[in-house]
Every structure is written in structure tokens, then in C-alpha cells.
Amino acid sequence: MRYIKALLGGAALAAMLPTQAAIVVLDFEGVGDLASLDDFYNGGTDSAGNSGTNFGVIFTDTSIGYVDADAGGSGDQANEPTPNTVLTFEFSSNDIMNVPAGFDTGVSFFYSATEAVFIGVYDGLNATGNLLATIPLVKQFNIGCVGDPTGDTCNWSPAGAAFAGVAKSVDFSGAGLYVRFDNVTLGSARPVPEPSSYLLMALGLTAVGLVSRRRMRR
Missing domain, CATH: 2.60.120 (Jelly Rolls)
Known part of the structure; x- marks a missing residue:
């Protein structure tokens, strides 16, 4: 459940990327x-x-x-x-x-x-x-x-x-x-990439972070 929340948080961050406002x-x-x-x-x-x-x-x-x-x-x-x-x-x-x-x-x-x-x-x-x-x-x-x-x-x-x-x-x-x-x-x-590309990038970075944290706990 925590992983799902983290992924959703990554999606929210992608939606708020400031570069989209000026482009x-x-x-x-x-x-x-x-x-x-x-x-x-x-x-x-x-x-x-x-x-x-x-x-x-x-x-x-x-x-x-x-x-x-x-x-x-x-x-x-x-x-x-x-x-x-x-x-x-x-x-x-x-x-x-x-x-x-x-x-x-x-x-x-x-x-x-x-x-x-x-x-x-x-x-x-x-x-x-x-x-x-x-x-x-x-x-x-x-x-x-x-x-x-x-x-x-x-x-x-x-x-x-x-x-x-x-x-x-x-x-x-x-x-x-x-x-x-x-x-x-x-x-x-x-x-520039479309907003969906930023979303995928953010989700990917979030997933990498989750995997790294799990490995550190082991």
C-alpha cells in the first residue's frame, strides 16, 4: 500500500512540474x-x-x-x-x-x-x-x-x-x-516531451527510489 501511495505521489509531482506552464x-x-x-x-x-x-x-x-x-x-x-x-x-x-x-x-x-x-x-x-x-x-x-x-x-x-x-x-x-x-x-x-513523458519519468524515478530503499533495509 505504501508503494502505491508513493507512486501516486510521483504522479502528483509530475503534474506540478513548473516547466509546463511556460511552454x-x-x-x-x-x-x-x-x-x-x-x-x-x-x-x-x-x-x-x-x-x-x-x-x-x-x-x-x-x-x-x-x-x-x-x-x-x-x-x-x-x-x-x-x-x-x-x-x-x-x-x-x-x-x-x-x-x-x-x-x-x-x-x-x-x-x-x-x-x-x-x-x-x-x-x-x-x-x-x-x-x-x-x-x-x-x-x-x-x-x-x-x-x-x-x-x-x-x-x-x-x-x-x-x-x-x-x-x-x-x-x-x-x-x-x-x-x-x-x-x-x-x-x-x-x-520537449509531452506531459505524459514527464509522468512516466517521475514514476520511473519513484520506482527506482523504492527499490533502493528496500535493498538498504535488507
Whole structure:
């Protein structure tokens, strides 16, 4: 019984981890296939009428939700970090994510790219103001793919940048249909585990502690 209580205590500690309060992860699940994201993460809807959590994040109408073909969508991806929907863009000079309230520390994501491109982070809306960071992406979409047997963009790499100040927009222009994005993370220079991963980690540490205590008593 004491062990069960200890494990439950570990779960409670995981739920209270402070890093989650400052970090936002956009996994694009719920966005319609081929729909533009628009206000999906801003208290509104995507172009297909679907709504997500209101994080105060706005995408221009050149953004595209790609649902994996294995799940009945149009996407050519495989092994995406959070199945089944990813983000891509039309070829445009206006492929932008705006965060009017701003965010600090860093931005990151997983990507699969068929061409090398650069992503810019700005302290003004619509890719204006000062350039806070540049994130280079390399062509790596089909390197060492395993697992999911279907999908051309099957290799996913983490990318991101830390910066000083407050960012209000990320410019994906130039990425276009060359790149797929998943788990776009605001507030961290590295994509972070989902809360469930923290829970499993906390439970694992608690279990290790219990085993160690039992061995010491012997």
C-alpha cells in the first residue's frame, strides 16, 4: 500500500512540474486535411471549421494541415512525432506564425525537409522588426527511415534556437511544401516531451527510489 501511495505521489509531482506552464506545444492534431490553420490555435477555427486550444497563435492562410495518408488524409509523411497531422505551407512569401502576446526563451520543432531552407524568428508581427534568430534546416527527409512503411517524408529531426528578448512571429517563408513540421514548441530551444513523458519519468524515478530503499533495509 505504501508503494502505491508513493507512486501516486510521483504522479502528483509530475503534474506540478513548473516547466509546463511556460511552454506551448502545437501538435496540429484536429486540424482538417488540407485546411489552412488560420485561428485554430487562437480561439477560432481552421478553414474547415475545426477548433483547437486557444494559445493565442495565428497562422496565415498559406498554412496547410496535412493528415497522414495512412489515416485517410493527403499527407505523404511517415513516422511523424505526433500522428497523424503535420504542418506545411504553400510556396509564398507570407508563410508566418504570429503570436501577438509574444513568447521568450526559444522556439523549436521537428521537421522533415526535401530541401535546405532557413526559418526566421522576429520580435515584430508578420516577420517585422529585429531578427532574433535564424534556424537552418538541412535536406534529410528520407535518411535512415524505419518503421512506418509508407510516406516519402519519413525522417524527422529536432531543430530550434534560443534568443534574447520577446518574439512575436516566426517566418516559415521559403519552406513551402519542401518541409513538414510537427510539435512546434514555443518557450524552448528544443522540442520537449509531452506531459505524459514527464509522468512516466517521475514514476520511473519513484520506482527506482523504492527499490533502493528496500535493498538498504535488507
